[in-house]
Amino acid sequence: MVDNFRNSIIADKAQAMINGSVSGENGVTLTEVPFLAQVNIRGNADDKKFVAGVKKVTGLKVPTDPNTYVTKGDLTVFWLGPNEWQLVGAVDAQADLIAKLREALDGLHVAIIDVSGNRTALDLSGAQARNVMKKSCRLDMDPQSFSVGQAVQTRVEKAPVLLQMLNDQPTYRMFVRPSFAEYLVDWLLDAMGEYHHSS
């Protein structure tokens, strides 16, 4: 079903993000990745039935190392806590995933919650993306400390985010609550301004 009724909360920032992005080898771009399927999973990682159930649906074993994620195809599972994970998938995949997870995990002490609207995603990408992040986040953004496969729940300036190191371009993906999204876009565009002029 085509969903014609949905609106990104930062739809009116789209042009500003295009204007604020800097093309070229030394550039940095900011784009929204809206409407992704997001499912919060609670459960016991020591329970083999739980782990097997999630794996059956997603093809992925829930990660138990703090601040990591695993990916297969469209699906990514983020570690959020010792008993909490976030499954992210393609747009509109949530209903099917939830149904299958509930079936696979039936009878276990779990919670499978549709949180697709609870956060939207922003991709900050390009050669200067790391510098923009360094202006915005108090964690070590260098590849020695934060590499593909890692994700942290932190703040980008004053916005709480789930921050994913998506690829080596580098691309930082920020899952942010919609209410903070405009602030976060404004902050990042401001931080990108310097590179806009220098390229």
Added chain:
Amino acid sequence: MTEQFRTTQGSRVDRSKAINFTFNGKNYKGVEGDTLASALIANGVHLVGRSFKTHRPRGILTCGSEEPNAIIQLETGPRSEPNLRATQVELYEGLSAKSVNCWPSVNFDIAAVNAIAGRIFVAGFYYKTFMKPSSLWMTVWEPAIRRMAGLGVLPREKDPDTYDHMNEFCEVMVVGSGPAGLSAALAAGRTGARVVLCDEHPEFGGTLLNTKEIIDGKPAQEWVKTAVAELEAMDNVRLLKRANAFGYYDHNYITVHERRTDHFGPGAKPELTRQRIWHFRSKQVVLATGSHERPLVFADNDRPGTMLAAAGQTYANRYGALPGRRGVVFTNNDSAYSVAIDLVDAGMDIPTVVDLREVVDGDLPNTARKKGIEVITGSGIVATLGRKRVKGVEIATVSSDGSQVTGTKRKIDCDTILSSGGWSPAVHLFSQSIGKLRYDEEKVCFVPNVSSQNERTVGACKGSFDLQSALDEGAAAGAAAAKDTGFGKGKAPASPKALVVEEKPIKAYWVVPTDHPVGQGKRKHFVDFQHDVTAADIMLAAREGMHSVEHMKRYTTTGMATDQGKLSNVNGLAILSSQLEKAIPKVGTTTFRPPYTPVNFGALAGRGINGDLADPVRRTPMYSWHLENGATFEPVGQWQRAWYYPKAGEDMHAAVTRETAALRDGVGILDASTLGKIDIQGKDAAKFLNLIYTNAWLKLPVGMCRYGFMLKEDGMVFDDGVTSRLGENHFHMTTTTGGAAGVLDWLEEYLQTEWPDLEVYCTSVTEEWSTLSIGGPKARQLLEELAPDMDFSNENFPFMAWRDGVVAGVDARVFRISFTGDLSYEINVRNWHGLHLWKKCMELGEKYDITPYGTETMHVLRAEKGFVIVGQETDGTQTPQDLGMDWIVAKKKGDFVGRRSFIREDTARADRKQLVGLMTDNPKEVLTEGAQLTYERVNPTPAPMVGHVTSSYWSPNLDHSIAMALVKDGHNRMGQWIYAHDRGKVTKVKIVSPVFYDPKGERRDG
């Protein structure tokens, strides 16, 4: 003007590139590479300021950030900046600066009359003079002193520049880029570790740029060039010039203030932030911060033309600017002889070096002698001549213990005095890191002793003043620091060979005597130049009982000026120790605190100060609609909620009147998305709610909702909200907007610490849902149109029930709950459908004249019904019983959080402050929220306060003002008249039930 003092030398300036600038209204020329100070010196300008208290003429004393005298105001207008050190300001075309603390001009300063009256400005002057009568302190003395003690002036305009912050992590951070710092950075950088090298100067090289040292048989500056080139080629090394490391905190957290564009001139690089604060977190730190030369404390040692010896050397060698024509060098150590030699080579006449030591036979003094410089030993400068510029000195032999002049005076004409009292390692950052210092008797200075963080100190900062030691220690520390972070093997690369001339020991000599005992007669021995603290002041402070160095500092204000005592600290405490006849280590030193040099507030604030970047504005999905439709907004935490929607010509009162009428007679729509929402599931979910809420939850049927109170352990109301049973083991909880995060933490804390046996998961879903509240008698009609497949009849969708369905074409969950008292539905749709649903409601509701309403109308409507708002009617000291809500506390269900506290004497007593309604005698009078209440109109003092107004509104539906209040024993006083007080105004009010409207609840079904 021509640069009469510019030589053909000067290794770091480009004489072919002239730069025009203005100082105190006069035009001058400098050259590229100059600082403002070096350009002034090249033009023969030494008189650059007036001292803080006595307004004595002062000249350029140093060549760095320790400068106490050459404090200037740079530029005018919004970019004007006060209290900069001319020794650090890089010259740019068109620069305009003026002296501070002088009026009308530096040459003729009216307040210099203070210098004549200088005798009264003794230690503790402020304390002694302005204490009585104490009533005058705030009104007369303090403002007057502030005017007199003016440094520069802050611009009143908004700062047009921007500033930002950067967070950086590294393995090895090296502070200072002299020989030790460069060596350390090279050694660490070669291991591949992330290395940062920062320096407050515009060029790397430290003192090697000021002197004529030799490394590997070549000028040291060639080695600097090679080293910097190698570092620049390393991807793993970040080099920061013009970057002052100003704070060293726990966990090797170091803050750096980088001046990015100042050297281009004001506004020249609008695309860049002007300055940047770097937050470095480094696994290992190497401090190579060098040392400061100490001035000697001698009679009238503040005449313009008096300069630190090494500063004179720097101006000549680095900038090609001679400090004067004829100078006398005054020293207690060998280092000043290299100054004398370099200055003679630069073309200055240095007839004499006056040395306090009796035996002077080092290599450097002997070289000086060979150049024809007279070395006078066992002697001191006992007087200086001149006022706005040194004209000469009087020298004489002095006793070895500093007590008296022993010989006859001899006069030497000169325009410059170059003094060296030895060197103090710049231990500021080391001390900030809580490193412990040790006093080195031989080197006559404090040196780092015990590190308290992962830090190494090298070179002059460690008291290793010779070049070879600096190079060796730097390389060793850099390699070892890198190894400690897992890079390299820790073996220092071989250092280059420095040409080292051995120096003979320094002689500690703290106050040079003059013809009168210190403090008597007219001559002044300055210790702290900027604050006009003299040796006599410190001696007086000691006599008056200020025996602690911290007391002495505050009593005399030594080290409390903008230079933070970089020059005066050691001299001051040495004088104190000699007065107390205690060894210097026993007296100790004062605490070093950040910042090392002043930092702009703008830089500290960064970008997070302007408009939307200052703090997140949290917006609901319908925010854009509210904005476009003229809503005013109210901050609720970080949220901006629509407050009311004024139509053209309406004020708040008119808008709220219109909105409330719609809710009682038609249909209104509210954006309630900000309410906290928590998904609760697990086989023990109902049991958990039973423990958390005061009322009973086990038997709530699926499909139904219930209102609940949460208490803290003390029995006081903490949060409230409606929770719905979605399934046997699944609930949807709502919380207050402001309480959402705190409630989730609270639930998690209890689950993790008190009841880990319960199988329950709680997850925040606040922003998963957009929430629209549609209320009023016509709400059902609208809902039926919005969701034709759903049954909204009272029978099938009763009050306090919820139903899933499709509303306006999207999946929705509809709750029949009411915060207005009228028929009301709360529709939850996924966040991204919120705007669509809102617009659809407005479209279909147009025929019913659907009215968007904001938080103000919501507050009025709920107050008419006597519904409390947690946080407005409550402040953490109200029980449910206090609020008249005894019914919500289950008597038989067993334990819940807070229950035990109900038997506490104070919680159980009958006359607690209780929630009541208040009606004013005059229906039009609206009480002030927060107004205090008394039982009687006239009261004794202090008046017995019996409560306060918590909410107060004009109620259009009742055509009467209404108020809620907490009143002592209020429940037993229904119908009684009491008095509300608002800043002198007394209003008679009647205690009534807080339910003003529809007390039987007949309107909720529509």
